[in-house]
Amino acid sequence: MGKRTAVKNAAKADDGINPRQPCPCGSGKRYKACHGAAGGPGDVIIARPFEGLAAECELVALREFVPSATVRLPLLAGDREVTLATVLPMAAAALVRADESAFVGLQVQTRSGDISRDLARAAQWVLAAEVGEALPVVGPDNGENPGRLQDLLDPAAELAPEVHKDFGWWLPSDTEPSGEVALSLERANAAIMPTERLDAPGVRAAYWVDAGSKAHLRWVRPEPEEELLAGLARLSVRGQLDLGEGTRYVGSFRAHGLVVPVWDLDRELHPREWNEPAELLGARLADALATLADEPLTDAERRSREGLRGRQITLR
Structure with a gap:
Protein backbone atom coordinates (compact mmCIF):
# COMPACT_ATOMS: atom_id res chain seq x y z
CA MET A 1 0.00 0.00 0.00
CA GLY A 2 1.41 3.39 -0.99
CA LYS A 3 1.92 6.19 1.47
CA ARG A 4 -0.81 8.34 -0.09
CA THR A 5 -3.35 5.49 0.08
CA ALA A 6 -2.49 4.79 3.69
CA VAL A 7 -2.93 8.45 4.63
CA LYS A 8 -6.20 8.63 2.71
CA ASN A 9 -7.61 5.58 4.49
CA ALA A 10 -6.42 6.84 7.84
CA ALA A 11 -8.20 10.13 7.20
CA LYS A 12 -11.61 8.52 7.26
CA ALA A 13 -13.82 9.94 9.96
CA ASP A 14 -14.63 7.99 13.09
CA ASP A 15 -18.25 7.68 11.93
CA GLY A 16 -17.19 5.95 8.72
CA ILE A 17 -17.63 8.93 6.40
CA ASN A 18 -14.83 9.53 3.93
CA PRO A 19 -13.67 13.14 4.46
CA ARG A 20 -13.37 13.59 0.69
CA GLN A 21 -16.98 12.60 0.03
CA PRO A 22 -19.92 15.05 -0.02
CA CYS A 23 -21.16 15.89 3.48
CA PRO A 24 -24.38 14.03 4.36
CA CYS A 25 -25.96 17.30 5.52
CA GLY A 26 -26.53 18.28 1.89
CA SER A 27 -24.40 21.42 1.90
CA GLY A 28 -22.60 20.37 -1.28
CA LYS A 29 -19.20 20.64 0.42
CA ARG A 30 -16.83 17.80 1.20
CA TYR A 31 -17.28 16.30 4.64
CA LYS A 32 -13.82 17.47 5.76
CA ALA A 33 -14.77 21.08 4.96
CA CYS A 34 -18.18 20.89 6.58
CA HIS A 35 -19.36 18.75 9.50
CA GLY A 36 -16.05 16.91 9.52
CA ALA A 37 -14.05 20.08 10.06
CA ALA A 38 -12.63 20.97 13.46
CA GLY A 39 -15.30 22.92 15.29
CA GLY A 40 -18.14 21.69 13.13
CA PRO A 41 -19.80 23.19 10.09
CA GLY A 42 -19.89 26.83 11.14
CA ASP A 43 -22.41 28.77 9.07
CA VAL A 44 -22.55 26.35 6.16
CA ILE A 45 -25.56 27.00 3.96
CA ILE A 46 -27.80 23.93 3.80
CA ALA A 47 -29.41 23.94 0.37
CA ARG A 48 -32.32 21.66 1.32
CA PRO A 49 -32.90 22.23 5.05
CA PHE A 50 -36.14 20.22 5.39
CA GLU A 51 -35.07 17.16 3.43
CA GLY A 52 -36.31 13.90 4.91
CA LEU A 53 -39.51 15.35 6.35
CA ALA A 54 -42.91 14.50 4.87
CA ALA A 55 -43.84 18.12 5.60
CA ALA A 191 -49.49 43.96 3.31
CA ILE A 192 -51.19 40.56 3.00
CA MET A 193 -51.90 39.17 -0.43
CA PRO A 194 -55.08 37.05 -0.23
CA THR A 195 -53.96 33.42 -0.11
CA GLU A 196 -55.73 30.09 0.20
CA ARG A 197 -54.43 26.55 0.37
CA LEU A 198 -55.92 24.14 -2.16
CA ASP A 199 -57.49 21.03 -0.70
CA ALA A 200 -57.90 18.18 -3.19
CA PRO A 201 -56.80 14.53 -3.33
CA GLY A 202 -53.12 14.31 -4.24
CA VAL A 203 -52.65 18.08 -4.02
CA ARG A 204 -50.26 19.22 -1.28
CA ALA A 205 -48.44 22.52 -0.71
CA ALA A 206 -50.40 24.22 -3.51
CA TYR A 207 -51.55 27.77 -2.83
CA TRP A 208 -53.85 30.18 -4.66
CA VAL A 209 -52.52 33.74 -4.37
CA ASP A 210 -54.20 36.98 -5.44
CA ALA A 211 -51.36 39.28 -6.44
CA GLY A 212 -53.64 42.17 -7.39
CA SER A 213 -53.68 42.28 -11.18
CA LYS A 214 -53.49 38.48 -11.43
CA ALA A 215 -54.09 35.35 -9.42
CA HIS A 216 -51.53 32.56 -9.32
CA LEU A 217 -51.15 28.96 -8.31
CA ARG A 218 -47.84 28.30 -6.55
CA TRP A 219 -47.22 24.59 -6.06
CA VAL A 220 -44.17 23.33 -4.16
CA ARG A 221 -43.13 20.01 -5.70
CA PRO A 222 -41.13 17.23 -3.97
CA GLU A 223 -39.49 15.78 -7.10
CA PRO A 224 -35.81 16.34 -7.97
CA GLU A 225 -35.48 19.33 -10.29
CA GLU A 226 -34.34 17.48 -13.42
CA GLU A 227 -37.07 14.87 -13.06
CA LEU A 228 -39.74 17.50 -12.52
CA LEU A 229 -38.61 19.61 -15.47
CA ALA A 230 -38.72 16.56 -17.71
CA GLY A 231 -42.25 15.75 -16.58
CA LEU A 232 -43.40 19.34 -17.08
CA ALA A 233 -41.78 19.40 -20.54
CA ARG A 234 -43.64 16.25 -21.52
CA LEU A 235 -46.93 17.84 -20.50
CA SER A 236 -46.04 21.07 -22.30
CA VAL A 237 -45.44 19.30 -25.61
CA ARG A 238 -48.75 17.50 -25.18
CA GLY A 239 -50.52 20.81 -24.57
CA GLN A 240 -51.45 19.71 -21.04
CA LEU A 241 -49.41 22.09 -18.90
CA ASP A 242 -52.29 24.28 -17.75
CA LEU A 243 -55.32 24.23 -15.50
CA GLY A 244 -57.91 24.98 -18.15
CA GLU A 245 -59.11 27.92 -20.20
CA GLY A 246 -57.62 31.27 -19.27
CA THR A 247 -54.64 29.74 -17.42
CA ARG A 248 -50.99 29.38 -18.39
CA TYR A 249 -47.73 28.11 -16.96
CA VAL A 250 -45.47 31.12 -16.37
CA GLY A 251 -42.33 29.62 -14.84
CA SER A 252 -40.95 28.44 -11.52
CA PHE A 253 -38.65 29.37 -8.71
CA ARG A 254 -36.27 27.33 -6.61
CA ALA A 255 -36.56 27.55 -2.85
CA HIS A 256 -34.62 25.50 -0.29
CA GLY A 257 -33.77 22.74 -2.74
CA LEU A 258 -37.24 22.37 -4.26
CA VAL A 259 -38.90 23.72 -7.39
CA VAL A 260 -42.12 25.74 -7.19
CA PRO A 261 -43.99 25.91 -10.52
CA VAL A 262 -46.32 28.90 -10.99
CA TRP A 263 -49.42 29.30 -13.12
CA ASP A 264 -51.48 32.39 -14.00
CA LEU A 265 -55.16 31.92 -13.17
CA ASP A 266 -58.47 33.57 -13.93
CA ARG A 267 -58.81 36.01 -11.04
CA GLU A 268 -62.61 35.99 -11.23
CA LEU A 269 -62.92 32.38 -10.08
CA HIS A 270 -63.09 31.45 -6.39
CA PRO A 271 -60.00 29.66 -5.01
CA ARG A 272 -62.04 26.51 -4.33
CA GLU A 273 -62.81 26.27 -8.04
CA TRP A 274 -59.16 25.39 -8.69
CA ASN A 275 -59.18 22.25 -6.57
CA GLU A 276 -60.42 19.96 -9.33
CA PRO A 277 -58.21 21.43 -12.10
CA ALA A 278 -55.19 21.10 -9.79
CA GLU A 279 -56.10 17.51 -8.99
CA LEU A 280 -56.34 16.69 -12.72
CA LEU A 281 -53.06 18.45 -13.47
CA GLY A 282 -51.39 16.57 -10.63
CA ALA A 283 -52.61 13.25 -12.05
CA ARG A 284 -51.34 14.16 -15.54
CA LEU A 285 -47.97 15.12 -14.10
CA ALA A 286 -47.75 11.88 -12.12
CA ASP A 287 -48.44 9.90 -15.29
CA ALA A 288 -45.82 11.86 -17.22
CA LEU A 289 -43.22 11.33 -14.51
CA ALA A 290 -43.97 7.59 -14.45
CA THR A 291 -43.14 7.28 -18.17
CA LEU A 292 -39.70 8.89 -17.95
CA ALA A 293 -37.81 5.71 -17.01
CA ASP A 294 -39.00 3.81 -20.08
CA GLU A 295 -39.57 6.62 -22.56
CA PRO A 296 -36.67 9.08 -22.98
CA LEU A 297 -37.55 12.66 -23.85
CA THR A 298 -38.10 13.37 -27.52
CA ASP A 299 -36.25 16.19 -29.28
CA ALA A 300 -39.30 18.42 -28.87
CA GLU A 301 -39.55 17.59 -25.16
CA ARG A 302 -35.85 18.31 -24.62
CA ARG A 303 -36.26 21.71 -26.27
CA SER A 304 -39.30 22.34 -24.11
CA ARG A 305 -37.33 21.37 -21.00
CA GLU A 306 -34.63 23.90 -21.81
CA GLY A 307 -37.28 26.54 -22.33
CA LEU A 308 -38.78 25.77 -18.94
CA ARG A 309 -35.33 25.90 -17.37
CA GLY A 310 -34.88 29.38 -18.78
CA ARG A 311 -37.95 30.56 -16.87
CA GLN A 312 -36.58 29.76 -13.42
CA ILE A 313 -35.33 32.01 -10.67
CA THR A 314 -33.69 31.03 -7.39
CA LEU A 315 -34.81 32.54 -4.07
CA ARG A 316 -31.95 33.08 -1.63
Missing part, protein backbone atom coordinates in the same frame (compact mmCIF):
# COMPACT_ATOMS: atom_id res chain seq x y z
CA GLU A 56 -40.93 19.49 3.52
CA CYS A 57 -43.06 21.06 0.79
CA GLU A 58 -45.43 22.75 3.24
CA LEU A 59 -42.50 24.10 5.26
CA VAL A 60 -40.99 25.65 2.14
CA ALA A 61 -44.32 27.26 1.23
CA LEU A 62 -44.79 28.68 4.74
CA ARG A 63 -41.23 29.98 4.79
CA GLU A 64 -41.31 31.66 1.39
CA PHE A 65 -44.67 32.92 0.22
CA VAL A 66 -47.64 32.18 2.51
CA PRO A 67 -48.30 35.43 4.43
CA SER A 68 -50.38 34.37 7.44
CA ALA A 69 -50.78 30.74 8.48
CA THR A 70 -50.41 28.53 11.54
CA VAL A 71 -50.17 24.81 12.19
CA ARG A 72 -49.44 22.67 15.23
CA LEU A 73 -45.80 21.61 15.29
CA PRO A 74 -45.81 17.82 15.88
CA LEU A 75 -42.88 17.63 18.30
CA LEU A 76 -41.86 14.20 19.56
CA ALA A 77 -41.21 15.47 23.09
CA GLY A 78 -42.14 18.36 25.34
CA ASP A 79 -45.00 19.21 27.68
CA ARG A 80 -46.16 22.31 25.78
CA GLU A 81 -48.12 22.43 22.53
CA VAL A 82 -46.22 24.56 20.02
CA THR A 83 -47.69 26.28 16.98
CA LEU A 84 -45.57 26.92 13.91
CA ALA A 85 -46.39 30.28 12.31
CA THR A 86 -45.37 31.99 9.11
CA VAL A 87 -44.45 35.23 10.84
CA LEU A 88 -44.76 36.54 14.40
CA PRO A 89 -44.91 40.13 15.71
CA MET A 90 -41.63 41.92 15.00
CA ALA A 91 -40.60 38.81 13.03
CA ALA A 92 -39.67 37.13 16.31
CA ALA A 93 -38.19 33.64 16.29
CA ALA A 94 -40.50 32.43 19.07
CA LEU A 95 -42.82 33.70 21.79
CA VAL A 96 -45.26 32.64 24.49
CA ARG A 97 -48.44 34.75 24.60
CA ALA A 98 -50.22 35.89 27.74
CA ASP A 99 -52.68 33.00 27.34
CA GLU A 100 -49.70 30.58 27.40
CA SER A 101 -49.97 29.77 23.68
CA ALA A 102 -46.47 29.04 22.34
CA PHE A 103 -45.34 29.93 18.82
CA VAL A 104 -42.28 29.44 16.63
CA GLY A 105 -41.86 31.66 13.56
CA LEU A 106 -40.54 30.67 10.13
CA GLN A 107 -40.11 34.08 8.52
CA VAL A 108 -37.58 35.65 10.86
CA GLN A 109 -35.31 38.69 10.93
CA THR A 110 -32.03 36.80 10.74
CA ARG A 111 -31.04 33.20 10.29
CA SER A 112 -27.98 31.02 9.93
CA GLY A 113 -27.20 28.88 6.91
CA ASP A 114 -29.40 26.08 8.28
CA ILE A 115 -33.05 27.03 8.77
CA SER A 116 -33.78 23.59 10.21
CA ARG A 117 -31.20 24.07 12.95
CA ASP A 118 -32.58 27.55 13.74
CA LEU A 119 -36.10 26.18 14.07
CA ALA A 120 -34.87 23.44 16.40
CA ARG A 121 -33.23 26.04 18.63
CA ALA A 122 -36.38 28.18 18.67
CA ALA A 123 -38.55 25.14 19.47
CA GLN A 124 -36.30 24.11 22.35
CA TRP A 125 -36.32 27.67 23.67
CA VAL A 126 -40.10 28.04 23.56
CA LEU A 127 -40.65 24.74 25.41
CA ALA A 128 -38.90 26.22 28.44
CA ALA A 129 -39.92 29.89 28.09
CA GLU A 130 -42.08 31.78 30.57
CA VAL A 131 -45.43 33.37 29.72
CA GLY A 132 -44.92 36.71 28.00
CA GLU A 133 -41.37 35.98 26.88
CA ALA A 134 -40.22 36.42 23.28
CA LEU A 135 -37.10 35.31 21.41
CA PRO A 136 -36.29 38.11 18.94
CA VAL A 137 -33.66 36.14 17.02
CA VAL A 138 -32.00 32.75 17.28
CA GLY A 139 -28.54 33.22 18.69
CA PRO A 140 -25.37 31.12 18.41
CA ASP A 141 -25.09 27.56 19.69
CA ASN A 142 -23.42 28.62 22.96
CA GLY A 143 -22.09 25.08 23.33
CA GLU A 144 -25.56 23.56 23.15
CA ASN A 145 -26.68 21.34 20.32
CA PRO A 146 -30.47 21.20 19.91
CA GLY A 147 -30.02 19.27 16.67
CA ARG A 148 -32.19 20.01 13.66
CA LEU A 149 -35.93 20.01 13.07
CA GLN A 150 -35.57 16.47 11.68
CA ASP A 151 -34.45 15.37 15.17
CA LEU A 152 -37.53 16.84 16.86
CA LEU A 153 -40.34 15.74 14.54
CA ASP A 154 -41.78 12.47 13.35
CA PRO A 155 -40.41 12.41 9.78
CA ALA A 156 -43.69 10.94 8.49
CA ALA A 157 -45.83 13.69 10.03
CA GLU A 158 -47.54 15.89 7.45
CA LEU A 159 -48.77 19.44 7.96
CA ALA A 160 -52.13 20.93 6.98
CA PRO A 161 -51.70 24.64 7.78
CA GLU A 162 -54.61 26.94 8.47
CA VAL A 163 -54.33 30.03 6.30
CA HIS A 164 -55.62 33.25 7.89
CA LYS A 165 -56.99 36.35 6.20
CA ASP A 166 -55.14 38.60 8.64
CA PHE A 167 -52.87 38.54 11.69
CA GLY A 168 -55.59 38.72 14.32
CA TRP A 169 -54.28 35.46 15.78
CA TRP A 170 -51.21 37.33 17.02
CA LEU A 171 -53.26 38.26 20.09
CA PRO A 172 -55.44 36.13 22.39
CA SER A 173 -59.10 36.18 21.36
CA ASP A 174 -60.13 38.27 24.40
CA THR A 175 -57.51 40.98 23.76
CA GLU A 176 -58.35 44.22 21.97
CA PRO A 177 -55.30 45.76 20.24
CA SER A 178 -54.46 49.38 20.97
CA GLY A 179 -51.66 51.87 20.46
CA GLU A 180 -48.55 50.58 18.73
CA VAL A 181 -49.88 47.03 18.72
CA ALA A 182 -52.97 48.10 16.79
CA LEU A 183 -50.84 50.08 14.34
CA SER A 184 -48.49 47.14 13.81
CA LEU A 185 -51.43 44.84 13.16
CA GLU A 186 -52.96 47.30 10.73
CA ARG A 187 -49.73 47.57 8.75
CA ALA A 188 -49.21 43.81 8.67
CA ASN A 189 -52.78 43.16 7.55
CA ALA A 190 -52.50 45.77 4.80
Whole structure:
Protein backbone atom coordinates (compact mmCIF):
# COMPACT_ATOMS: atom_id res chain seq x y z
CA MET A 1 0.00 0.00 0.00
CA GLY A 2 1.41 3.39 -0.99
CA LYS A 3 1.92 6.19 1.47
CA ARG A 4 -0.81 8.34 -0.09
CA THR A 5 -3.35 5.49 0.08
CA ALA A 6 -2.49 4.79 3.69
CA VAL A 7 -2.93 8.45 4.63
CA LYS A 8 -6.20 8.63 2.71
CA ASN A 9 -7.61 5.58 4.49
CA ALA A 10 -6.42 6.84 7.84
CA ALA A 11 -8.20 10.13 7.20
CA LYS A 12 -11.61 8.52 7.26
CA ALA A 13 -13.82 9.94 9.96
CA ASP A 14 -14.63 7.99 13.09
CA ASP A 15 -18.25 7.68 11.93
CA GLY A 16 -17.19 5.95 8.72
CA ILE A 17 -17.63 8.93 6.40
CA ASN A 18 -14.83 9.53 3.93
CA PRO A 19 -13.67 13.14 4.46
CA ARG A 20 -13.37 13.59 0.69
CA GLN A 21 -16.98 12.60 0.03
CA PRO A 22 -19.92 15.05 -0.02
CA CYS A 23 -21.16 15.89 3.48
CA PRO A 24 -24.38 14.03 4.36
CA CYS A 25 -25.96 17.30 5.52
CA GLY A 26 -26.53 18.28 1.89
CA SER A 27 -24.40 21.42 1.90
CA GLY A 28 -22.60 20.37 -1.28
CA LYS A 29 -19.20 20.64 0.42
CA ARG A 30 -16.83 17.80 1.20
CA TYR A 31 -17.28 16.30 4.64
CA LYS A 32 -13.82 17.47 5.76
CA ALA A 33 -14.77 21.08 4.96
CA CYS A 34 -18.18 20.89 6.58
CA HIS A 35 -19.36 18.75 9.50
CA GLY A 36 -16.05 16.91 9.52
CA ALA A 37 -14.05 20.08 10.06
CA ALA A 38 -12.63 20.97 13.46
CA GLY A 39 -15.30 22.92 15.29
CA GLY A 40 -18.14 21.69 13.13
CA PRO A 41 -19.80 23.19 10.09
CA GLY A 42 -19.89 26.83 11.14
CA ASP A 43 -22.41 28.77 9.07
CA VAL A 44 -22.55 26.35 6.16
CA ILE A 45 -25.56 27.00 3.96
CA ILE A 46 -27.80 23.93 3.80
CA ALA A 47 -29.41 23.94 0.37
CA ARG A 48 -32.32 21.66 1.32
CA PRO A 49 -32.90 22.23 5.05
CA PHE A 50 -36.14 20.22 5.39
CA GLU A 51 -35.07 17.16 3.43
CA GLY A 52 -36.31 13.90 4.91
CA LEU A 53 -39.51 15.35 6.35
CA ALA A 54 -42.91 14.50 4.87
CA ALA A 55 -43.84 18.12 5.60
CA GLU A 56 -40.93 19.49 3.52
CA CYS A 57 -43.06 21.06 0.79
CA GLU A 58 -45.43 22.75 3.24
CA LEU A 59 -42.50 24.10 5.26
CA VAL A 60 -40.99 25.65 2.14
CA ALA A 61 -44.32 27.26 1.23
CA LEU A 62 -44.79 28.68 4.74
CA ARG A 63 -41.23 29.98 4.79
CA GLU A 64 -41.31 31.66 1.39
CA PHE A 65 -44.67 32.92 0.22
CA VAL A 66 -47.64 32.18 2.51
CA PRO A 67 -48.30 35.43 4.43
CA SER A 68 -50.38 34.37 7.44
CA ALA A 69 -50.78 30.74 8.48
CA THR A 70 -50.41 28.53 11.54
CA VAL A 71 -50.17 24.81 12.19
CA ARG A 72 -49.44 22.67 15.23
CA LEU A 73 -45.80 21.61 15.29
CA PRO A 74 -45.81 17.82 15.88
CA LEU A 75 -42.88 17.63 18.30
CA LEU A 76 -41.86 14.20 19.56
CA ALA A 77 -41.21 15.47 23.09
CA GLY A 78 -42.14 18.36 25.34
CA ASP A 79 -45.00 19.21 27.68
CA ARG A 80 -46.16 22.31 25.78
CA GLU A 81 -48.12 22.43 22.53
CA VAL A 82 -46.22 24.56 20.02
CA THR A 83 -47.69 26.28 16.98
CA LEU A 84 -45.57 26.92 13.91
CA ALA A 85 -46.39 30.28 12.31
CA THR A 86 -45.37 31.99 9.11
CA VAL A 87 -44.45 35.23 10.84
CA LEU A 88 -44.76 36.54 14.40
CA PRO A 89 -44.91 40.13 15.71
CA MET A 90 -41.63 41.92 15.00
CA ALA A 91 -40.60 38.81 13.03
CA ALA A 92 -39.67 37.13 16.31
CA ALA A 93 -38.19 33.64 16.29
CA ALA A 94 -40.50 32.43 19.07
CA LEU A 95 -42.82 33.70 21.79
CA VAL A 96 -45.26 32.64 24.49
CA ARG A 97 -48.44 34.75 24.60
CA ALA A 98 -50.22 35.89 27.74
CA ASP A 99 -52.68 33.00 27.34
CA GLU A 100 -49.70 30.58 27.40
CA SER A 101 -49.97 29.77 23.68
CA ALA A 102 -46.47 29.04 22.34
CA PHE A 103 -45.34 29.93 18.82
CA VAL A 104 -42.28 29.44 16.63
CA GLY A 105 -41.86 31.66 13.56
CA LEU A 106 -40.54 30.67 10.13
CA GLN A 107 -40.11 34.08 8.52
CA VAL A 108 -37.58 35.65 10.86
CA GLN A 109 -35.31 38.69 10.93
CA THR A 110 -32.03 36.80 10.74
CA ARG A 111 -31.04 33.20 10.29
CA SER A 112 -27.98 31.02 9.93
CA GLY A 113 -27.20 28.88 6.91
CA ASP A 114 -29.40 26.08 8.28
CA ILE A 115 -33.05 27.03 8.77
CA SER A 116 -33.78 23.59 10.21
CA ARG A 117 -31.20 24.07 12.95
CA ASP A 118 -32.58 27.55 13.74
CA LEU A 119 -36.10 26.18 14.07
CA ALA A 120 -34.87 23.44 16.40
CA ARG A 121 -33.23 26.04 18.63
CA ALA A 122 -36.38 28.18 18.67
CA ALA A 123 -38.55 25.14 19.47
CA GLN A 124 -36.30 24.11 22.35
CA TRP A 125 -36.32 27.67 23.67
CA VAL A 126 -40.10 28.04 23.56
CA LEU A 127 -40.65 24.74 25.41
CA ALA A 128 -38.90 26.22 28.44
CA ALA A 129 -39.92 29.89 28.09
CA GLU A 130 -42.08 31.78 30.57
CA VAL A 131 -45.43 33.37 29.72
CA GLY A 132 -44.92 36.71 28.00
CA GLU A 133 -41.37 35.98 26.88
CA ALA A 134 -40.22 36.42 23.28
CA LEU A 135 -37.10 35.31 21.41
CA PRO A 136 -36.29 38.11 18.94
CA VAL A 137 -33.66 36.14 17.02
CA VAL A 138 -32.00 32.75 17.28
CA GLY A 139 -28.54 33.22 18.69
CA PRO A 140 -25.37 31.12 18.41
CA ASP A 141 -25.09 27.56 19.69
CA ASN A 142 -23.42 28.62 22.96
CA GLY A 143 -22.09 25.08 23.33
CA GLU A 144 -25.56 23.56 23.15
CA ASN A 145 -26.68 21.34 20.32
CA PRO A 146 -30.47 21.20 19.91
CA GLY A 147 -30.02 19.27 16.67
CA ARG A 148 -32.19 20.01 13.66
CA LEU A 149 -35.93 20.01 13.07
CA GLN A 150 -35.57 16.47 11.68
CA ASP A 151 -34.45 15.37 15.17
CA LEU A 152 -37.53 16.84 16.86
CA LEU A 153 -40.34 15.74 14.54
CA ASP A 154 -41.78 12.47 13.35
CA PRO A 155 -40.41 12.41 9.78
CA ALA A 156 -43.69 10.94 8.49
CA ALA A 157 -45.83 13.69 10.03
CA GLU A 158 -47.54 15.89 7.45
CA LEU A 159 -48.77 19.44 7.96
CA ALA A 160 -52.13 20.93 6.98
CA PRO A 161 -51.70 24.64 7.78
CA GLU A 162 -54.61 26.94 8.47
CA VAL A 163 -54.33 30.03 6.30
CA HIS A 164 -55.62 33.25 7.89
CA LYS A 165 -56.99 36.35 6.20
CA ASP A 166 -55.14 38.60 8.64
CA PHE A 167 -52.87 38.54 11.69
CA GLY A 168 -55.59 38.72 14.32
CA TRP A 169 -54.28 35.46 15.78
CA TRP A 170 -51.21 37.33 17.02
CA LEU A 171 -53.26 38.26 20.09
CA PRO A 172 -55.44 36.13 22.39
CA SER A 173 -59.10 36.18 21.36
CA ASP A 174 -60.13 38.27 24.40
CA THR A 175 -57.51 40.98 23.76
CA GLU A 176 -58.35 44.22 21.97
CA PRO A 177 -55.30 45.76 20.24
CA SER A 178 -54.46 49.38 20.97
CA GLY A 179 -51.66 51.87 20.46
CA GLU A 180 -48.55 50.58 18.73
CA VAL A 181 -49.88 47.03 18.72
CA ALA A 182 -52.97 48.10 16.79
CA LEU A 183 -50.84 50.08 14.34
CA SER A 184 -48.49 47.14 13.81
CA LEU A 185 -51.43 44.84 13.16
CA GLU A 186 -52.96 47.30 10.73
CA ARG A 187 -49.73 47.57 8.75
CA ALA A 188 -49.21 43.81 8.67
CA ASN A 189 -52.78 43.16 7.55
CA ALA A 190 -52.50 45.77 4.80
CA ALA A 191 -49.49 43.96 3.31
CA ILE A 192 -51.19 40.56 3.00
CA MET A 193 -51.90 39.17 -0.43
CA PRO A 194 -55.08 37.05 -0.23
CA THR A 195 -53.96 33.42 -0.11
CA GLU A 196 -55.73 30.09 0.20
CA ARG A 197 -54.43 26.55 0.37
CA LEU A 198 -55.92 24.14 -2.16
CA ASP A 199 -57.49 21.03 -0.70
CA ALA A 200 -57.90 18.18 -3.19
CA PRO A 201 -56.80 14.53 -3.33
CA GLY A 202 -53.12 14.31 -4.24
CA VAL A 203 -52.65 18.08 -4.02
CA ARG A 204 -50.26 19.22 -1.28
CA ALA A 205 -48.44 22.52 -0.71
CA ALA A 206 -50.40 24.22 -3.51
CA TYR A 207 -51.55 27.77 -2.83
CA TRP A 208 -53.85 30.18 -4.66
CA VAL A 209 -52.52 33.74 -4.37
CA ASP A 210 -54.20 36.98 -5.44
CA ALA A 211 -51.36 39.28 -6.44
CA GLY A 212 -53.64 42.17 -7.39
CA SER A 213 -53.68 42.28 -11.18
CA LYS A 214 -53.49 38.48 -11.43
CA ALA A 215 -54.09 35.35 -9.42
CA HIS A 216 -51.53 32.56 -9.32
CA LEU A 217 -51.15 28.96 -8.31
CA ARG A 218 -47.84 28.30 -6.55
CA TRP A 219 -47.22 24.59 -6.06
CA VAL A 220 -44.17 23.33 -4.16
CA ARG A 221 -43.13 20.01 -5.70
CA PRO A 222 -41.13 17.23 -3.97
CA GLU A 223 -39.49 15.78 -7.10
CA PRO A 224 -35.81 16.34 -7.97
CA GLU A 225 -35.48 19.33 -10.29
CA GLU A 226 -34.34 17.48 -13.42
CA GLU A 227 -37.07 14.87 -13.06
CA LEU A 228 -39.74 17.50 -12.52
CA LEU A 229 -38.61 19.61 -15.47
CA ALA A 230 -38.72 16.56 -17.71
CA GLY A 231 -42.25 15.75 -16.58
CA LEU A 232 -43.40 19.34 -17.08
CA ALA A 233 -41.78 19.40 -20.54
CA ARG A 234 -43.64 16.25 -21.52
CA LEU A 235 -46.93 17.84 -20.50
CA SER A 236 -46.04 21.07 -22.30
CA VAL A 237 -45.44 19.30 -25.61
CA ARG A 238 -48.75 17.50 -25.18
CA GLY A 239 -50.52 20.81 -24.57
CA GLN A 240 -51.45 19.71 -21.04
CA LEU A 241 -49.41 22.09 -18.90
CA ASP A 242 -52.29 24.28 -17.75
CA LEU A 243 -55.32 24.23 -15.50
CA GLY A 244 -57.91 24.98 -18.15
CA GLU A 245 -59.11 27.92 -20.20
CA GLY A 246 -57.62 31.27 -19.27
CA THR A 247 -54.64 29.74 -17.42
CA ARG A 248 -50.99 29.38 -18.39
CA TYR A 249 -47.73 28.11 -16.96
CA VAL A 250 -45.47 31.12 -16.37
CA GLY A 251 -42.33 29.62 -14.84
CA SER A 252 -40.95 28.44 -11.52
CA PHE A 253 -38.65 29.37 -8.71
CA ARG A 254 -36.27 27.33 -6.61
CA ALA A 255 -36.56 27.55 -2.85
CA HIS A 256 -34.62 25.50 -0.29
CA GLY A 257 -33.77 22.74 -2.74
CA LEU A 258 -37.24 22.37 -4.26
CA VAL A 259 -38.90 23.72 -7.39
CA VAL A 260 -42.12 25.74 -7.19
CA PRO A 261 -43.99 25.91 -10.52
CA VAL A 262 -46.32 28.90 -10.99
CA TRP A 263 -49.42 29.30 -13.12
CA ASP A 264 -51.48 32.39 -14.00
CA LEU A 265 -55.16 31.92 -13.17
CA ASP A 266 -58.47 33.57 -13.93
CA ARG A 267 -58.81 36.01 -11.04
CA GLU A 268 -62.61 35.99 -11.23
CA LEU A 269 -62.92 32.38 -10.08
CA HIS A 270 -63.09 31.45 -6.39
CA PRO A 271 -60.00 29.66 -5.01
CA ARG A 272 -62.04 26.51 -4.33
CA GLU A 273 -62.81 26.27 -8.04
CA TRP A 274 -59.16 25.39 -8.69
CA ASN A 275 -59.18 22.25 -6.57
CA GLU A 276 -60.42 19.96 -9.33
CA PRO A 277 -58.21 21.43 -12.10
CA ALA A 278 -55.19 21.10 -9.79
CA GLU A 279 -56.10 17.51 -8.99
CA LEU A 280 -56.34 16.69 -12.72
CA LEU A 281 -53.06 18.45 -13.47
CA GLY A 282 -51.39 16.57 -10.63
CA ALA A 283 -52.61 13.25 -12.05
CA ARG A 284 -51.34 14.16 -15.54
CA LEU A 285 -47.97 15.12 -14.10
CA ALA A 286 -47.75 11.88 -12.12
CA ASP A 287 -48.44 9.90 -15.29
CA ALA A 288 -45.82 11.86 -17.22
CA LEU A 289 -43.22 11.33 -14.51
CA ALA A 290 -43.97 7.59 -14.45
CA THR A 291 -43.14 7.28 -18.17
CA LEU A 292 -39.70 8.89 -17.95
CA ALA A 293 -37.81 5.71 -17.01
CA ASP A 294 -39.00 3.81 -20.08
CA GLU A 295 -39.57 6.62 -22.56
CA PRO A 296 -36.67 9.08 -22.98
CA LEU A 297 -37.55 12.66 -23.85
CA THR A 298 -38.10 13.37 -27.52
CA ASP A 299 -36.25 16.19 -29.28
CA ALA A 300 -39.30 18.42 -28.87
CA GLU A 301 -39.55 17.59 -25.16
CA ARG A 302 -35.85 18.31 -24.62
CA ARG A 303 -36.26 21.71 -26.27
CA SER A 304 -39.30 22.34 -24.11
CA ARG A 305 -37.33 21.37 -21.00
CA GLU A 306 -34.63 23.90 -21.81
CA GLY A 307 -37.28 26.54 -22.33
CA LEU A 308 -38.78 25.77 -18.94
CA ARG A 309 -35.33 25.90 -17.37
CA GLY A 310 -34.88 29.38 -18.78
CA ARG A 311 -37.95 30.56 -16.87
CA GLN A 312 -36.58 29.76 -13.42
CA ILE A 313 -35.33 32.01 -10.67
CA THR A 314 -33.69 31.03 -7.39
CA LEU A 315 -34.81 32.54 -4.07
CA ARG A 316 -31.95 33.08 -1.63
